[in-house]
Amino acid sequence: MPEAERIPRPDWLKISLKTSENFKEVNKLICDNSLHTVCQEARCPNIYECWSDRTATFMILGNICTRHCGFCSVKKGIPGAVDPDEPDNVANAARLMGVDYAVVTSVDRDDMPDEGATHFAITIRAIRAALPDCKVEVLIPDFNGRRELLDIVLDERPEVLAHNIETVEALYRRVRPIAVYEQSLRILEESVKYREEHGANISTKCGIMLGLGETREELMHTVGDIAETGCDIITIGQYLSPKRNALSVERFYTPEEFEEIKERAYEFGFKHVESSPLVRSSYKAKSQWEKVMSQLVG
Numbered sequence: 342m343p344e345a346e347r348i349p350r351p352d353w354l355k356i357s358l359k360t361s362e363n364f365k366e367v368n369k370l371i372c373d374n375s376l377h378t379v380c381q382e383a384r385c386p387n388i389y390e391c392w393s394d395r396t397a398t399f400m401i402l403g404n405i406c407t408r409h410c411g412f413c414s415v416k417k418g419i420p421g422a423v424d425p426d427e428p429d430n431v432a433n434a435a436r437l438m439g440v441d442y443a444v445v446t447s448v449d450r451d452d453m454p455d456e457g458a459t460h461f462a463i464t465i466r467a468i469r470a471a472l473p474d475c476k477v478e479v480l481i482p483d484f485n486g487r488r489e490l491l492d493i494v495l496d497e498r499p500e501v502l503a504h505n506i507e508t509v510e511a512l513y514r515r516v517r518p519i520a521v522y523e524q525s526l527r528i529l530e531e532s533v534k535y536r537e538e539h540g541a542n543i544s545t546k547c548g549i550m551l552g553l554g555e556t557r558e559e560l561m562h563t564v565g566d567i568a569e570t571g572c573d574i575i576t577i578g579q580y581l582s583p584k585r586n587a588l589s590v591e592r593f594y595t596p597e598e599f600e601e602i603k604e605r606a607y608e609f610g611f612k613h614v615e616s617s618p619l620v621r622s623s624y625k626a627k628s629q630w631e632k633v634m635s636q637l638v639g
């Protein structure tokens with residue numbers, strides 16, 4: 342149990358640490374291509390399961406973030422120059438892993454004039470060039486609410502545009518001190534608007550963590566705010582403190598509570614709700630997207 346978790350982890354959050362041949366191979370591909378993954382950097386509890394299934398979430402634009410979110414274990418500071426080979430290396434690793442659904446996220450790059458939007462676009466293009474049938478999901482930062490940067494990414498037509506609100510508005514100062522709640526909502530809203538303006542087949546997704554001190558009322562209010570943007574998918578998972586000095590867990594929700602929250606979230610009109618203790622935005626991402634697609638064709 343990380344030191345920051347002062348309440349003992351309940352049984353339903355105890356995970357198997359078993360590695361497999363696939364796990365070792367994915368690990369080697371990531372190292373050989375000098376890549377970063379959010380699976381490692383964020384100390385995701387699902388890493389053994391996801392990597393054994395040969396899925397990973399690539400983290401581009403380096404591994405140092407310009408923001409100082411209290412829940413996150415990614416290093417903070419002044420990032421270095423962007424590696425121009427990174428898009429091709431991501432594409433190469435995705436090809437060797439044999440993925441047909443790639444998830445790409447990044448650190449925040451408030452230091453760059455385009456906040457990394459062009460690099461996202463180049464990475465999507467590189468994946469498509471290496472794997473023409475591969476679907477791509479991007480989990481983007483808020484781009485400080487700049488629609489022109491969002492458009493650079495959306496012009497590449499990722500299958501899913503994800504942006505996480507992470508927590509309720511009342512906790513933003515403590516959890517995401519540099520981010521602005523309304524701005525994150527706007528990114529989702531503008532993505533939906535773009536889809537309508539361009540007739541683009543792009544689904545939108547948003548994630549939230551529970552257990553940071555939110556009340557049930559605040560939580561459902563936030564779920565409602567996300568739904569109002571027109572967002573298709575919501576992911577709801579338990580916050581786990583990733584390291585010493587990270588925010589501690591205020592409360593562990595039971596699997597039954599996650600089920601109950603899922604039912605209530607569906608009432609807001611989402612096409613898909615993924616809600617259970619170990620859910621993360623990219624957890625079983627392909628299956629989340631497929632569920633939305635099946636509703637559109639069915």
Ligand code: SF4
Binds near residue numbers: 379380391623
């Ligand atoms: S849930 Fe996402 S971040 Fe976590 S291990 Fe799986 S792919 Fe990586």
